[in-house]
Amino acid sequence: MDVLLDNLDLYGPGFLNTVELFLISAVGSLVLGTILAMLRVAPVPVMRAIGTTYVTLIRNTPLTLVFFFFALAFPLLEIVNADTFGGSAASYYFSAALMALILYTAAFVCEVVRSGINTVPVGQAEASRALGLTFGQMLGSVVLPQATRAVVPPMMSTMIALLKNTTIAAGFSVFQAGSISLNLSERGENQLIGLLWVAAFFIVLVIPMTLLQRSLEKRWSIAR
Amino acid sequence: MSSVLFDVPGPRARLRHRLYAALTIVVVAGLIGFVLYRFAATGQFEGKKWSWLEYVNIQLSLVDALLNTLKAFGLGAVFALVFGAVFAAGQLSDHKIIRVPSMLVVELFRAVPLVVLIFVFHYGVSPGPPLYSVVLGLTLYNGSVLAEVFRAGVLSLPRGQSEAAYAVGMRKTQVMTNVLLPQAVRAMLPAIISQLVVLLKDTALGFLITYDELLDFARDIGSYFEFGRPLIPVTIVVAALYISMCLLLTWLATYLEKRSRRDKKVIELEKNPAEDVVAAAV
Amino acid sequence: MRVRTLAVALLAGGLALTACGKEGGPGDTGTAPPQQVATDVKVDGSPTFDKMKNRGRVVIGVKEDQPGLGYKDPTSGKFNGFDIEIAKLVAAKLGFADDKIDYKAIPSAGREQALINGDVDYYVGTYTINDKRKQQVAFAGPYFTAGQDLLVKKDDNEITGPETLKGKKVCSVTGSTPIQKVKSEGLTEPENIVELQTYSLCVEQLEQGAVDAVTTDDAILKGYASQSPTTLKVIGKPFSNEPYGIGLPKDDKALRDKVNDILDAAISGGDWQKAYDATLGKSGSTAQKPVLERY
Numbered sequence: 046m047d048v049l050l051d052n053l054d055l056y057g058p059g060f061l062n063t064v065e066l067f068l069i070s071a072v073g074s075l076v077l078g079t080i081l082a083m084l085r086v087a088p089v090p091v092m093r094a095i096g097t098t099y100v101t102l103i104r105n106t107p108l109t110l111v112f113f114f115f116a117l118a119f120p121l122l123e124i125v126n127a128d129t130f131g132g133s134a135a136s137y138y139f140s141a142a143l144m145a146l147i148l149y150t151a152a153f154v155c156e157v158v159r160s161g162i163n164t165v166p167v168g169q170a171e172a173s174r175a176l177g178l179t180f181g182q183m184l185g186s187v188v189l190p191q192a193t194r195a196v197v198p199p200m201m202s203t204m205i206a207l208l209k210n211t212t213i214a215a216g217f218s219v220f221q222a223g224s225i226s227l228n229l230s231e232r233g234e235n236q237l238i239g240l241l242w243v244a245a246f247f248i249v250l251v252i253p254m255t256l257l258q259r260s261l262e263k264r265w266s267i268a269r
Numbered sequence: 270m271s272s273v274l275f276d277v278p279g280p281r282a283r284l285r286h287r288l289y290a291a292l293t294i295v296v297v298a299g300l301i302g303f304v305l306y307r308f309a310a311t312g313q314f315e316g317k318k319w320s321w322l323e324y325v326n327i328q329l330s331l332v333d334a335l336l337n338t339l340k341a342f343g344l345g346a347v348f349a350l351v352f353g354a355v356f357a358a359g360q361l362s363d364h365k366i367i368r369v370p371s372m373l374v375v376e377l378f379r380a381v382p383l384v385v386l387i388f389v390f391h392y393g394v395s396p397g398p399p400l401y402s403v404v405l406g407l408t409l410y411n412g413s414v415l416a417e418v419f420r421a422g423v424l425s426l427p428r429g430q431s432e433a434a435y436a437v438g439m440r441k442t443q444v445m446t447n448v449l450l451p452q453a454v455r456a457m458l459p460a461i462i463s464q465l466v467v468l469l470k471d472t473a474l475g476f477l478i479t480y481d482e483l484l485d486f487a488r489d490i491g492s493y494f495e496f497g498r499p500l501i502p503v504t505i506v507v508a509a510l511y512i513s514m515c516l517l518l519t520w521l522a523t524y525l526e527k528r529s530r531r532d533k534k535v536i537e538l539e540k541n542p543a544e545d546v547v548a549a550a551v
Numbered sequence: 552m553r554v555r556t557l558a559v560a561l562l563a564g565g566l567a568l569t570a571c572g573k574e575g576g577p578g579d580t581g582t583a584p585p586q587q588v589a590t591d592v593k594v595d596g597s598p599t600f601d602k603m604k605n606r607g608r609v610v611i612g613v614k615e616d617q618p619g620l621g622y623k624d625p626t627s628g629k630f631n632g633f634d635i636e637i638a639k640l641v642a643a644k645l646g647f648a649d650d651k652i653d654y655k656a657i658p659s660a661g662r663e664q665a666l667i668n669g670d671v672d673y674y675v676g677t678y679t680i681n682d683k684r685k686q687q688v689a690f691a692g693p694y695f696t697a698g699q700d701l702l703v704k705k706d707d708n709e710i711t712g713p714e715t716l717k718g719k720k721v722c723s724v725t726g727s728t729p730i731q732k733v734k735s736e737g738l739t740e741p742e743n744i745v746e747l748q749t750y751s752l753c754v755e756q757l758e759q760g761a762v763d764a765v766t767t768d769d770a771i772l773k774g775y776a777s778q779s780p781t782t783l784k785v786i787g788k789p790f791s792n793e794p795y796g797i798g799l800p801k802d803d804k805a806l807r808d809k810v811n812d813i814l815d816a817a818i819s820g821g822d823w824q825k826a827y828d829a830t831l832g833k834s835g836s837t838a839q840k841p842v843l844e845r846y
Contacts (some may be wrong), residue, residue, distance in 0.1 A: 088275045088282075091290040095297055105466070105515035106508055107473035109484060114508075117752060118491070118500040120759050122307040134720040134762065135742035162274070174276060188274065209382035216477040218745045223384050226392055227726050227746075237393030244381045244389065251380035324626040479748065492751035493625060494618065494778040500755065 048229070048238045055225050060246060062221040066139070066211040070146035071204055077147060078154025085159045096155065103152035109213055111149050116141040116217035135220070142214040146207065153203045161196030162188065198262035205254050209247065222246065308501070318499040321490055322506070334486035335510065341400060341472040341482060345407030346465055352408055353415025357453075358445050360420050371416075378413040383471055386410055391478040399480035403472065411468045418460045422453030455529055462522035466515050473511070483507045584825065586643035597805035600645070603672050609647045611638045612671035612798070615656035616749065619774025619831050621676045623656060630654045632774065636826035637694050638675040641797065644813040663687045666798050673810070674798035677770065680844075689803065690796030691810035693841045694823075698789025699729050700769035702757065702776060705784045710764055712788045713738050719763040720745055722753035729767045732791065750775070758782065768793050769836075776834035785836050794841065811845050818843070
């Protein structure tokens with residue numbers, strides 16, 4: 046308990062930064078992932094091919110490598126410079142972490158959305174077209190409500206994974222939950238206890254999300 | 270082609286689609302062209318930045334790094350599969366005293382980020398060289414996920430399987446190890462392999478605790494002065510290696526799946542639970 | 552099936568790679584002129600020396616990732632740097648020529664254990680002498696007096712010392728002593744502190760312009776500056792005192808005295824200066840000769 050209470054100035058900001066990283070990259074990856082999913086179900090073959098290539102490449106690359114590229118190597122291309130993201134070192138590496146998390150997670154979001162849309166039987170769309178619904182009406186009132194049921198539970202798993210993945214930023218100069226322990230050792234505190242507190246925080250955050258996800262999955266899989 | 274969302278296109282729609290296709294190609298080609306231009310403009314294609322590939326000693330250390338990645342993957346995969354099988358059986362046990370602790374362990378290790386888990390071992394417990402911490406972390410995390418996968422696989426099997434096995438006089442352990450687990454493994458093979466791909470990718474976390482794997486190699490060569498600090502070329506090479514290894518594994522999964530579909534010994538399940546897990550494996 | 556495919560792929564890859572391999576390294580790395588190897592050396596009452604004598608070879612613990620100090624060239628596999636020169640000098644005066652030396656790369660965290668276990672005969676590698684370490688190992692020297700300093704770009708005129716770091720991005724290794732000092736003394740704002748895994752990455756970020764300064768011992772910084780003296784410079788105002796010593800087994804006083812004698816002769820003669828000029832001296836900065844502290 047002492048390790049936690051004596052170092053609240055590390056734990057507090059550390060977890061706040063983790064939550065901030067998580068929220069921004071969650072929104073970003075949901076948007077980008079949905080756009081990618083649209084590409085992957087589009088009627089134009091070229092669009093589908095582009096979506097598929099992106100997803101295949103990113104899904105088979107370690108997130109640590111994506112971090113490595115954006116935090117350390119990307120500035121070499123001089124597309125951005127050190128002052129692009131607000132000027133301070135912290136905001137610069139924080140933005141690099143965001144880019145890595147969003148681009149990586151978007152590939153998984155895309156897969157979840159796509160497989161969700163695929164669970165809706167073709168007959169549903171055909172029937173609604175036969176009734177004379179417009180494309181927008183069909184999407185809004187028939188396909189998406191049914192797809193949501195298949196999308197939300199695995200999407201929650203993806204978001205839980207994203208929350209946990211934010212800790213990789215520890216190796217790339219972003220102060221968050223994963224790097225608390227590295228700072229504790231400077232203060233001569235017991236690292237094991239410090240780390241167990243970090244683990245405990247994640248358990249407290251993740252287990253309720255997992256339980257919610259499971260109950261949704263159970264309820265909606267019966268309804269389908 | 271008729272998918273859920275779109276009807277078969279008529280002549281005007283086909284024209285429109287062709288326009289979309291052209292627009293997409295222009296935009297994407299523009300994006301790729303811009304990135305390539307930045308690569309060229311900042312000298313990433315200069316011979317000096319790639320010349321490290323020519324040296325025997327660097328090639329050897331690249332092979333070493335690759336072998337270290339595969340070593341962590343191999344050990345992690347074997348231990349995780351064993352851990353998964355044991356804890357799946359534990360979770361399905363009839364005895365509360367075994368079932369509840371197994372569930373707790375699995376939930377616990379799934380909730381803690383792998384980075385934190387590896388840090389706990391490396392900085393907190395220090396069991397030895399970084400490889401130990403990496404393999405321990407990979408085993409516990411992926412083993413727990415695999416335990417869930419196995420459990421879902423066993424639960425998805427028709428009840429008749431275990432009932433028949435009990436009817437011919439098999440004991441509980443026999444039913445589990447001889448009848449249920451083997452079938453569950455087959456049913457869940459796509460999910461298992463995609464979890465192994467996750468495990469292979471996660472070996473890169475060894476980088477954070479200075480395990481000599483591929484990314485660690487990339488960092489060392491990338492900051493090597495004599496070659497103009499070729500951080501981007503070396504990242505490209507390492508990324509290509511990771512992607513091809515993972516694709517090889519995925520290709521293996523599809524191959525096995527196709528083969529098992531021809532095989533009559535596999536039970537066709539109404540709803541394949543593997544699909545959900547595959548989609549969610551991050 | 553899988554194993555076979557993998558083995559074939561690896562083999563094919565390996566062949567393709569080695570078929571066009573180059574030996575040796577791209578650049579020449581500085582070495583001082585070779586030392587005269589002493590003959591008939593006697594160190595009475597030194598178990599470590601007896602062990603070396605019986606083996607006919609000497610095993611020296613060094614760093615492999617510090618350019619200009621203790622660095623293993625990834626292309627040639629050879630070690631070079633100031634620490635290596637000192638290690639060679641001591642070996643020569645103990646009667647071991649260059650080809651009788653085995654270098655063993657040992658990272659900071661494993662140094663004491665390597666000496667206690669006898670894995671290495673002695674250790675030369677940015678090893679700061681302090682009382683806590685003296686409880687486990689012995690030190691000869693110091694052979695170099697380092698101090699925390701700053702590495703900046705050659706054309707940077709704004710950073711002239713630790714007091715000018717405010718508003719500047721400062722990089723060092725995660726959890727290291729130098730970064731702790733920057734934090735505790737508030738040399739720059741917390742949001743401008745960058746912590747990476749190695750000094751090489753910090754220097755890389757400095758050259759990219761992502762950070763403004765790298766801080767650690769001046770010896771390490773000079774090593775980087777000696778690689779690219781046209782783009783980097785060391786400020787040269789050390790603000791801490793880190794005497795580097797040669798690590799020896801704790802109870803071997805006979806060898807410690809002998810190594811101190813060797814260092815004494817090298818410092819007062821010209822050998823120490825030659826070793827410095829051939830390695831760290833290429834950074835363009837000079838160094839104070841150390842004063843031995845025998846105990």
